[in-house]
Amino acid sequence: MSTLLEVSGVSVTFDGFKAINNLSFSIGHAELRAIIGPNGAGKTTFMDIVTGKTRPDEGRIVWGGKSRSLLNMSEARIACEGIGRKFQKPTVFEDQSVQENLLMALKKDRGPLAVLFYRPQAADLERVRALAEEIGLADQLYRKSGELSHGEKQWLEIGMLLAQEPRLLLVDEPAAGMTSSEREHTTALLIEAAKTRAVVVVEHDMEFIRRLNCRVTVLHEGAVLAEGSLDHVTRNQDVIDVYLGR
Template sequence: MSALLEVSGVSVSFDGFRAINNLSFSIGPAELRAVIGPNGAGKTTFMDIVTGKTRPDQGEILWGDRSRSLLKLNEAQIARAGIGRKFQRPTVFEDQSVADNLTLALKANRNPFAVLGWRPSNASEARVVELAAELGLADQIDRKAGELSHGQKQWLEIGMLLAQEPRLLLVDEPAAGMTLAEREQTTALLCRLAQTRAVVVVEHDMDFVRRLNCKVTVLHQGSVLAEGSLDRVTRNPDVIDVYLGR
């Protein structure tokens, strides 16, 4: 099976500091992957590069069935190509309802005239209801987003990304600040999403990573230190030395 995303030999430096060092990483079209590593390992910079926020000094990033270069696209074009990113802190429209947040995020023509004349259709309303149910927010659909719990806001933001129909989701520390019940529901949601798209979860919480039960990539000093199951990588002497032993 060919990779959906292929990062090959990518490096980037900031003021002489090499944040990403000859990084190679690939993920399949329907796969869940956890990315772990110590602070400064390059996890955030890796996501910045994939989403077009940061340009690498060297290397290539190929995307999709036709292996097109992401380096030729800007951030908006990369998002439209099917890569969605969720940051650690949820950013939702707090004064708007759950339904309105999801409606605003639906994939649609963003031409200014099309936006001015846009009205919800039966199909768009049905999609919003479907998304809310998928997120476990069906009974919250008319509530203002600002009234939701921290975990529910995280799910809503994931739903806003899903409304764009991405093929790859990059999710940064989704379990942070969640209750145990919310963490369990988040695990189930991410595992379910990865059945139909690629999901990359950057996480520090080893218990949460274990719950995901997926392949793990360990980054250190901007490159891949180890890869495999969580049990395999946590037995790796190098991983123990640079990450787990601290």
């Protein structure tokens, strides 16, 4: 499997605290990966580095398998390259309908004139209908997003990211606050998304991770502690000591 993202020897220090310590990580073009670890392990900082929000002190981040460095790119450029990020708290336009949220997120020319004179075409509306079907909101297209349940807002935000056609999707704790049935649907949604792009899920819910049935990377003190199947890493004595034993 060819590599989409490769992080090599990356470190970053905040006020003397090493948040990321010689971290190396790679993921393929169509792969689902879960990242786990105790609070302070570096999970959020890792995502900040990949999206350009935080610049590392040292190391390399190669993108697209073509020796292109993300370190020379702005946050906006990295987003245009196809790296999308979903934060834990859903951020949707609550006064707009599900359809309007998805239309705004479609991958389009975003110049000032293009935005000012934009009118959705038939192909845009069809794409939005397909996205709504994919995320399980086909029957909620004309509903105000603020009226959706917490889980439905999470799905809408994932749909908005998918509308941008990302090659890598970073998802932070998608199962938090969801009902059991919502977690099941979210699992299916992420597994389906990973068939055509790389998806990295940061999560604490071990049962949710087990449902994802994917490779797991365990972070501790800013470095990779263990990697493999969930059964493999949860049998690792170091992982038990620093994470599961708490």
